[in-house]
Amino acid sequence: MQLEKLTFGVGDRFAHQAAAQLRAFQQAADSGVDVVPVWNKSNREHQFVGSEPASVKAAAQVAVNDLGWSKSWYVDADHIQRSTVDPYLNCSDFFTIDVADFIGNAIDEEAITRFVDAHGELIGELNLPGMQAAYSVDREFVTRVARQYLGACQAAGDIYRYIADAKGEDNFIAEVSMDETDSPQTPPELMVILAALADQKIRLQTIAPKFTGRFNKGVDYVGDVQQFDREFNEDLAVIAEAIRRYQLPENLKLSVHSGSDKFSIYPVIREAIQNKNIGIHVKTAGTTWLEELIGLSEAGGDGLELAKEIYAYSLGHIDELCSPYASVIDIDPSALPSVDEVNGWDGPKLASTLRHIPHDPQFNPNVRQLLHVAFKVAAKAGDRYLDLLKANEAIVGEQVTQNLFDRHMKPLFIG
Template sequence: MDLQKLVSDVHEILAANGDYSNLSDKDIYVNSIQVDVRNVYFDLHETVNKQTVKSLVVYEDRDDVKDFDARESIADDDKTLIVGDLNEQNWHALTKRFNWLKPTSRHGHKYTFGLGDRLGLASNAHLRLFKGRGIMPVLAQQSIRELLLTNRTETDVLLDAGWAVFDEGFTTGWADDGDHVKNPHEVDYAIKAGCTMITLDSTEKIHNEIADLTDDQLDAKYNALDDDLVKYFNDTYLDKTFKINDNASVHFSKKDVEQSVLIFNGAVQYAIFIYHKFIKPYNLDFEISMDEAIVPTTPANHYFFANELHEAGITPETIAPRFYGEFQKAIDYIGDVKRFEAEFVIHEAIAEHFGYKLSIHSGSDKLSVYEIIGRLSNKHGWHVKTAGTNWLEALRVIAHADPKLMQEIYKFSYENLDDVAAFYVFNAQTDGKAPKPETINDSNVMTLLQDDDARQVLHTMYGSILNYQKSYRYVFRDKFFKILKENQAQYDKYLIAHIAQHIDLLQGKAKTKAEVQAKYEPKD
């Protein structure tokens, strides 16, 4: 690398006074340029074998620059220029100079959007889309299961997102979500890795079996609780109607009280424990998932959960109920949209009453209900979580660039779908619904990304696809990443178009799914 040329580039940047549109070195990624008096920082994007290779360039006082891990360096008067890798040491050194590089809490941000980049290659495109939108992105959002299936760590996720923030000069704030953590050691791991947000998955504390009890069985189970608990819950809720606002109220019948307590009180107590052990001491952003129940969260269930937290002095940043209808992976909402809207009004009123925002889990592609969510959300706004959409847009790149490989991936996924049946609720079983692999060829392979059943097959199998080996060698993984990195611009295009559909509906810039699809749907 020509270090003297980079020194000249630095002086050109200093002389440009903020207008970098005509820099002579086209490998300088302009969005990344940061100037602090006479100190200069930026990323180089060089093309090597069709892939972009990134390096950090820092020009600082020679004593200060020692914070960085330099691959090469050159002196220039009282300054030193170094070139380094985009590694953990260099990112932490940059965060000492630029506080906006660090992930932070969503607190104070009305609208927030989780992006769940499973591959570590999507955040640049997402940030370009989110600039000026008034929405805080949660770039780093991975569950322990997702980390295991992609062979990544929380630190990998943090750094991939953090470097994209520097790359794009995104100064308005971002968050890092330790997503769907279930037990104390997972929470502790997420915190130590730098997560600023914890999404508590209380699956193991939610007693779904209660929903199947008869009324007599429910009575017996409830009345077997300690007398003081039964008295407290009956005195607090039984036959009570709680007015939330002028248009919404929640009434508790005997069944409402018994089901709310027996299904959810264990999860409430667990959330209180996690709050005092981790959330409060580390000043974390707290989300609680109620959506692991097997039946939709009723207004009474939701009010009970929120009120018990309130009585314990806890207001989370977000709560995720299980809404009416089906929020299956990678496809649109399934259910009566009018009923969803009617019930969303009540859930939103409860959230507003207790001072948090609703979180919509498995939000990828739920285009039919986004206009409702955006229109009905009030003072505290909304949080939406997506994830698989990034993976499917990556597969769109594969289908476009290497149709044969895409056909192999689909055939493998179709034939091994039972591998993930225990992890996901989805409709795309191999009973004739999803397209049969023998019907897919070079001319129609792109249709796999437009077919709901094929999308679910491909979405749910991401871990199996990436980890499948023969003779100790990955069958798909290396080819997949090579193609994706060689076609990063195409991937960025697909990512921006797809997430823009979500955002336009949430922000009221479009009214219908058909409208945003006509505007953004890729034509190739």
């Protein structure tokens, strides 16, 4: 199983928007660009809303059948570890192996020495096409990086082999994720990591490092875009070299996690992949849930009323809702409107506050981030929320499709 060049992760918290999402991929194809959908939902999200992993594939399959989609599509076991992978084995063909929890774990010093001794090619000057300047890499540096990441790479190998034993090595896509950690990986660190993953015999098709800057949920990139540009292009150079050195899969590509709504870096990504004629995996997710809220707000009536109730509850339980996502949100509580103020808004006002159009004076990124992590509040509403999605399917679906195609796929892949 070989992952295609351009792949784009989409999440669907409540399994109602797969068709609306797929229409965006159809629009991209009509525009001359083939982008492959990868439906994803993490174990944490399943637990929050009370769903099962198989529901993701089931919803996607219905959409594929109903819309006559004849091209590739995948279902991602998102951010899995050994303890959580079993329920995904029969319903997923893309596995994001998350080893961030193993970064920095103690590892036998003899294993580190064996790794460094076996990889003398890592020591010296790292100066590849596409790099602005050379990096000087000595044995001490490689040892330090191995001490930090070798345990995580070994954990990735253990999980990979477990999946391969269950499914067969030819029957799934493997991604390794190291993005949910405190410190970004530099290009020379990425080279050491790729050498260690190659030692584990992982058929690695995408790698998700942590980049410099903040990738907060559902809002734009926060950081130095020029620095990201340099880092992104140098990581691409490292991957190309690692493929050559370590016989990693030729289609190995970068994966950008929490990639939704990172509008300011989309031109950087598009220019890099077009100039180099290479692929990318961009993982977005929760914006679909926000588009549902936007659609319900626009619909007015009971939909608007429930959206306001969800905001009121979220504001009253902000710490509880935000604590699991503390590393990927940045909310200024003083910029959140009061419940009374929001209760006085009409549907278009609430929709404009949530819809991510950065230059719209009504857009409030703090409200958007708070409601981004509040999807389990809608889950508590149960059938009331789901029935409103069904009753307002057309307007909600329009928001979902427009958001994915106009604000994501076009700037990323078309321009």
